[in-house]
Amino acid sequence: MAPDETHRSTPEADTDADAVVLTRVSRFYGDVAAVDDLSLTVHRGEFLSLLGPSGCGKTTTLRMIAGFEHPDTGDILVDGRSVLGVPPHKRHVNTVFQAYALFPHMSVAENVAYGLEQRRTPKAEIREKVVEALDMVQMRTYANRRPTQLSGGQQQRVALARALVNRPSVLLLDEPLGALDRQLREEMQVELKLLQSRLGISFVFVTHDQGEALSMSDRIAIMREGRVEQLADADTIYSSPASAYVAGFVGQQNFLEGRVTGVGAVDTDLGRVRTSRATEVATGGLVRVAVRPEFIELTTDEPHGTSENSLRGTVIGLAHQGETRQFLVDVGDRQPLVVRRPTPDAPRLAVGDTVWCRWSAEHVHVFPQEGAHSAPPPTSVPDQQAG
Known part of the structure; x- marks a missing residue:
């Protein structure tokens, strides 16, 4: 009409x-x-x-x-x-x-x-x-x-x-x-x-x-x-x-897949990741864990007694980007972690160096896996952080 x-x-x-x-x-x-x-x-x-x-x-x-x-x-x-x-x-x-x-x-x-x-x-x-x-x-x-x-x-x-x-x-x-x-x-x-x-x-x-x-x-x-x-x-x-979707489209993210095992805890193939952010996904639900490259710190010293998330890995690539320096770190997942540090504060590392990737629980976002269905958590859950 x-x-x-x-x-x-x-x-x-x-x-x-x-x-x-x-x-x-x-x-x-x-x-x-x-x-x-x-x-x-x-x-x-x-x-x-x-x-x-x-x-x-x-x-x-x-x-x-x-x-x-x-x-x-x-x-x-x-x-x-x-x-x-x-x-x-x-x-x-x-x-x-x-x-x-x-x-x-x-x-x-x-x-x-x-x-x-x-x-x-x-x-x-x-x-x-x-x-x-x-x-x-x-x-x-x-x-x-x-x-x-x-x-x-x-x-x-x-x-x-x-x-x-x-x-x-x-x-x-x-x-x-x-x-x-x-x-x-x-x-x-x-x-x-x-x-x-x-x-x-x-x-x-x-x-x-x-x-x-x-x-x-x-x-x-x-x-x-x-x-x-x-x-x-x-x-x-x-x-x-x-x-x-928004997290991955705006800026850059590192994603890990896992399952919610408790309040603020997600178990991935690489270990447990903790978050201080609330999530609507129930225990047992499949999720994607996200952390931005600029929130990850690199150190050659193994962390002890820290509440931060950490993963051990190997530097497999690096690039100078002017104000920042970018590192690719193989942590045993299908995709390497991308780490970006301000150039003045970036550690002096070379390809092949062993490093620890550390990030705070406050910088971890947890999203439902699209199309995934909740399932009971595994019978054996490692009680350690990622890494």
């Missing part, structure tokens, strides 16, 4: 409402749910990132907010008003894509002015807004150049100016930094966050790059198979992941 005329008209903005609200939104391609019963709120003036691998539904979600895709079920509000049936150019949102889509035959100023001209904005107002938008992105002195005369970073700034010239309520960014080299990408991350903070406009930023999301976002929605796996600020996402 076609949306009614109220939905076809341009919605009036409610400045007290959240910027964007998605309620039980789904989008299907045949029998495949690209977005599956998704509910999400973007607060006014926040920088929210949709983070996930290819195919997780993040770009489809963005395109539905923009109006380029239409949900099969659910509702989408922008500024407190439903935008179902409202065409993209009548929504209070603008979009910046990885492909900047600048008109090569137009100058920078003409590119920025294009949308205003299509709305038949008075010429004096267009000139004023174009200058203001180019000043926002430090491109005023390039106003008369053609896009082909600009670097990739400069073209990105022009695309931003064009999207911001009419001050939308929400700016949607679909992996806009993906085509830039690493140094320029990092510079643009800083500029984007400063620009968003200064303007107070809500940004919804789609990326598969965890570094981009962690460095810029007020909150991050980790997406998986069309759903939000976790929605929280960057610190919470990193330090308190809600699932093994």
Whole structure:
């Protein structure tokens, strides 16, 4: 059934409402749910990132907010008003894509002015807004150049100016930094966050790059198979992941598989691992134990009388990474432990050295094994820590 005329008209903005609200939104391609019963709120003036691998539904979600895709079920509000049936150019949102889509035959100023001209904005107002938008992105002195005369970073700034010239309520960014080299990408991350903070406009930023999301976002929605796996600020996402999927996707983790044998105790093939964090998995349940590389210390001295977790291993690889030094340690598992230490504090080790890997119980996360069923614990449980 076609949306009614109220939905076809341009919605009036409610400045007290959240910027964007998605309620039980789904989008299907045949029998495949690209977005599956998704509910999400973007607060006014926040920088929210949709983070996930290819195919997780993040770009489809963005395109539905923009109006380029239409949900099969659910509702989408922008500024407190439903935008179902409202065409993209009548929504209070603008979009910046990885492909900047600048008109090569137009100058920078003409590119920025294009949308205003299509709305038949008075010429004096267009000139004023174009200058203001180019000043926002430090491109005023390039106003008369053609896009082909600009670097990739400069073209990105022009695309931003064009999207911001009419001050939308929400700016949607679909992996806009993906085509830039690493140094320029990092510079643009800083500029984007400063620009968003200064303007107070809500940004919804789609990326598969965890570094981009962690460095810029007020909150991050980790997406998986069309759903939000976790929605929280960057610190919470990193330090308190809600699932093994989130833990493994954001940052790096060492995983061990085991079985819960008591409060704060998991038995693995390498021995017992202790955690001070609460787990909802009952005794006997199969779990994955996770610890980040930066929380593991290396020593050549065997620990005695310590409550820390420890594993004996052999250094099988090392790499200098500037601020950090990374070690690969064979502890007898299928995968070596990855250990990362600040370069000034890193031990001087060589391949073949015997070491002890130590980490505190407070840095251990325990997650249910997906698809696993609980079973009685083994009849004989070694009462020692890992190692």
